[in-house]
Amino acid sequence: MKKAPGNSKYVKKLNRMAVINLIKNHEPISRQQLAEITGLTPPAISGIIRELLEAGIVKEVGLDKSTGGRRPIKLSFNPDAGYVFGVEVTRFETFVGTCDLKNNPTDFRTIKIDMSEPKKGLKKLAAVVKEIMNEEQYKEKPFLGVGVAFPGLLYAFEGKVKRSINLGTSWDFFPVKQVLEKEIDMPVFIENNSKASALAERWFGGATECRDLVYVNLGEGISAGVIINDRILQGAQGHAGEIGHMSIQKDGPLCNCGNRGCLESVCGIPAIMRKVKNEISIIPDNDPLKKLWAEKGEISIEDIISSSRIKNSYSHNLLKQVAEYIGKAIANVINFYNPECVFIGGKMAPAAKYFIDIIKTAVNTHAFPEIARSTDIQISSLQEKAGVMGACALVLRDLFKPDSDILEDVQQALNYEEA
Numbered sequence: 001m002k003k004a005p006g007n008s009k010y011v012k013k014l015n016r017m018a019v020i021n022l023i024k025n026h027e028p029i030s031r032q033q034l035a036e037i038t039g040l041t042p043p044a045i046s047g048i049i050r051e052l053l054e055a056g057i058v059k060e061v062g063l064d065k066s067t068g069g070r071r072p073i074k075l076s077f078n079p080d081a082g083y084v085f086g087v088e089v090t091r092f093e094t095f096v097g098t099c100d101l102k103n104n105p106t107d108f109r110t111i112k113i114d115m116s117e118p119k120k121g122l123k124k125l126a127a128v129v130k131e132i133m134n135e136e137q138y139k140e141k142p143f144l145g146v147g148v149a150f151p152g153l154l155y156a157f158e159g160k161v162k163r164s165i166n167l168g169t170s171w172d173f174f175p176v177k178q179v180l181e182k183e184i185d186m187p188v189f190i191e192n193n194s195k196a197s198a199l200a201e202r203w204f205g206g207a208t209e210c211r212d213l214v215y216v217n218l219g220e221g222i223s224a225g226v227i228i229n230d231r232i233l234q235g236a237q238g239h240a241g242e243i244g245h246m247s248i249q250k251d252g253p254l255c256n257c258g259n260r261g262c263l264e265s266v267c268g269i270p271a272i273m274r275k276v277k278n279e280i281s282i283i284p285d286n287d288p289l290k291k292l293w294a295e296k297g298e299i300s301i302e303d304i305i306s307s308s309r310i311k312n313s314y315s316h317n318l319l320k321q322v323a324e325y326i327g328k329a330i331a332n333v334i335n336f337y338n339p340e341c342v343f344i345g346g347k348m349a350p351a352a353k354y355f356i357d358i359i360k361t362a363v364n365t366h367a368f369p370e371i372a373r374s375t376d377i378q379i380s381s382l383q384e385k386a387g388v389m390g391a392c393a394l395v396l397r398d399l400f401k402p403d404s405d406i407l408e409d410v411q412q413a414l415n416y417e418e419a
C-alpha cells in the first residue's frame, strides 16, 4: 500500500536524496518510473522533481516512448550542479572544505575552534559552515550535504559519539549528527576521521586502483582506516582500526585510554611534545631545537619536525625512534590484513616522509616477508586535506548509493513519518 507523501522536513530531505540517487543510477528516467520504484505518490515525486529542477541538480532531457498517453519527460542528473561540505574536527583546529559533486576540492580552510565543549564547539562550527555556504562564490549552486570526519569511537549510523579520547569525556554519547542537522538544516554524515581519510585515499588519492588498503593517521591520536575488498572495515561495533592503542612498550607512558605503553602514548603528538618539554633542560645548547627554544621560549611540533632533518640532532634521534615504532605497528597491521598499499597521513606525515626508510626497514624486519615485499608504503598525497575530502566523500557515497540502500531510506522515511 502506498502511503501519503511525507511532509516533515526530514522525510522530505531523505526522499529527495533517494530520488537524486535513483535518477543518477537509472538516467534517463521518468517521474512515473520514479514513483513506481520508490512507492512515493506521483504528487510527492513531482514536488521533489520541481525542487531538483529549480536547483539544477536534475535536468529534463527529452521525451520517452509513449506507453499510451502523453510521452513522459525523461530526467537525468547534472554532476556540475552543486557542492558538498566536508569538516574534520580536531581538539583545537577544525578543517573545513568543499568539493563539487565529483569530489574535486574547491575550498580548504583551517578554523580555530576549541572543541572541548561539544555544544559550544558545534555551534561555532555550524555558524562557520553557514557563513561559507552563504558566500558569493557559492550562491549559484546548492549544497547537498555535510560530512564530518571525527576523532574517536562512533555510532556512525546514528551519528553519535561513543567516546573521544582526544576531545574528552564531555563528548561521550553526544549526538553530533542530530545537533548539526538542526543547526545547519541539511543532511549530515559522520565517520571516524581515519576511516573517512581511507575513503578519500581510495576514491581520490593514491589508491584509486587499489581495493585493499590501510590509511594510517599520525596526529594528536593514531588510528587507521582499513579498506578490505573495497569496503571500510567497521568491526562488530564500528571500532576497527584503533592501532594507536596497540601495546608497544612494557610499563611505558600512561595512555589516555588508561593502559600503559600504547603506540599513541609514545608516538602521538602530545606524547612527543611532553617528552621534549621534560627533556629540554638536558638537550645541549648547540642543538637546533634547543636554539629554537632559546629564541622563542616555546616549541611547536612543526619545529621538532623541521629540526629532525639535521642528522644526530635531538629531534632527529627522537623522531627516528618514533618512526621505528610506527614501522613496527605497520608491520603488525599488514600481517593482519595483507593490503596492497599503506598510506601514511595526518599532521606527522611530513616527518614520516623524512624517515620513510626507517619505517620501511622496520616493516621489512617485523612483517611476514612475502607480505612486506608486496606492500607498497607511501606518504598520502592528499596531505592535510584527506580528512575533509573523506568527509565530502561520505556525502557523495550517500549520493552514489545502490538501489537497495536507497529504497531502504525511503521506507525508513515513510515509517518515521507514520510513527
Ligand SMILES: [Zn+2]
Pocket (backbone or CB within 6 Å): 244, 245, 255, 256, 257, 258, 259, 262, 264, 265
Ligand atoms: Zn591507549
